[in-house]
Amino acid sequence: MGTVLGKSRAEKVSREVSLMASAASAFKSAPQQNKNGEGNTVPESGQGDDGAASKTENKENAARSNIQNGSTTPRKSPRKSVTNDTEVKAVTKIQSMVRGHQARQQRQKENEMATKIQKQFRKKQQKEKIEPQRRKSIKPEVKDSDEAESEALKKRHEERILRPRPWREDIPGMEENYEQLSKELQENFHAYQNEIDIVKWQSEQYIEQGVMSGTPLPRVLLISSNVPKGNYLLQVAKENPNIIVIQYNFQNGSYDDIIETVKQRLTEYKPECKARSICIYCMGTPGCLYLLYKRCCSSAKLKKGDEQDMVKFWKDMGTLMSKIPPISETIIHVMGCNILGQPTGEMLFQEIEELVKPNIVRLQAPLELSPSGKIMIETYFDFKKYKTWKTKRNTLTSVIDLES
Structure with missing residues (x-):
């Protein structure tokens, strides 16, 4: 401005x-006036000579007066x-x-x-105050601006995580307390769930007692079709109306088909009837059961939960077991293989017992030559016929005389 x-x-x-x-130049070009203030005019006719003579006389008189006064230079015009x-x-x-x-x-x-110098100086001074450690840690190598910014952000993030938090450090062992509380909550939840299952199981027990009053509980014998000479095993079974004999298809059957067949036969025996015990006669190895073709039942598969239909089969099997006391007689027997020949067999039985809960069911597979094995055989089979069938089942003869 x-x-x-x-x-x-x-x-x-x-x-x-x-x-x-411009005014001064015009003034110089104009005719000069005399000392009395009268300008030079054009002399009239007859008076020109007299005017010129008077002018010269005046100049001479002025020069003499100047010489008398001691000044020799002529005076300048005031304008x-x-x-x-x-x-x-x-x-x-x-x-x-x-x-x-x-x-x-x-x-x-x-x-x-x-002002520019002051701004630059203040900016530099502020950087030195705020990030002295960062300036020291910077290497002399030349890096891109993006890499430098990313490293600075990482460092700031680490410092933010490691900075002290007094509002959390005042409480000792906060993480341990959280873990303990979560464990306690889980235990309480499982306890409440178990109590609910027990109440439900008791109510179903009372209903079953009312339905089956005065009627003996049946026993179910499940025989796999891949058992050698299994058709003769159907004849070896006891001729007792309380024993339900079922032979299922090993090659093309499924777990749902087995459960549906058992339910149908129990309903034919009496509606809403449950089994006192179930005997599964199938092939297997120590620790594994081959209930169906290419379907091995082991503890590892049950724990992983990959075989959902297998897990569902054992849970449904638990619902078919009776709840009427004595509960010690509610058993699932396994025959036809040495399932308990390894510790994995015990693990398999424990896993199945956990799956069938809240139903209280035990699994047993005693050796046939032991006293408990003899009792198991006599529960489902005619003992003499069973021994005859057992000795002749692997022979080449297609006909077995069970009466001999």
Whole structure:
């Protein structure tokens, strides 16, 4: 703003000076007046010589008076001195304004440079105060700006994680308390769930007692079709109406088919009837049962839960078992293989007992030559016929005389 005003003033003064110079040039070209203030006029006819003579006389008289007074230089005209003074004043004024304008511009440049230097210095000083460690850790190697920013963000994130948190450090062992509380909650939840299952099981027990009052509980004998000479095993079974004999298809059957068949036969015996015990006669190896073709039942598969239909089969089997006391007689027997020949067999039985809960069911597979094995055989089979069938089942003869 100051520069604009200075320029306008300089233009105004230069305009005034040009006007004064033009006036002075016009004044010089005009005819000069005499000392009395009368201008030189064109001499009339007859008086020209007398006027010229009077002028010369006046000049001579003025020169003599000057010599008498001690001055030899002629006096300057007052109007010419006035014009020179005004010109000098105008020139000096213009010069002062121009110099002032230049000084103001110089001061403005100096102020701008000073403010810029101060900003840079403050910025540098602030960086040194805030991130002294970061500046020390920076390697002299040249890196891209993106990499430097990513490293700075990572470092800030680590510092944020590791910074002290007094509102959490006041509570000792907070994480341990959380783990303990979660374990306690899980235990309480399982306890409540078990109590609910027990109440449900008791209510089903009372219903079954009312339905089966005065009726003996049946026993179910399941025989796999891949047992050698299994058709003769059907004849070996006891001729007792309380024993339900079922032979299922090993090659093309499924777990659901077995459960549906057992339910149907129990319903034929009596509606809403449950089995006192179930005997599964199938092939197998120590720790594994081959209930169906290419379907091995082991503890590892039951734990993983990959065989969902197998898990469902054992749970449904538990629902078919009776709840009427004595509960010790509610058993699932396994025959036809040495399932308990390895510890994995015991693990399999434990896994099945957990699956059938809340139904209380035990699994047994005693050796046939042991006393408990003899009792198991006599529960489902005619003991003499069973021994005959057992000795002749692997022979080449297709006909077995069970009466011999």
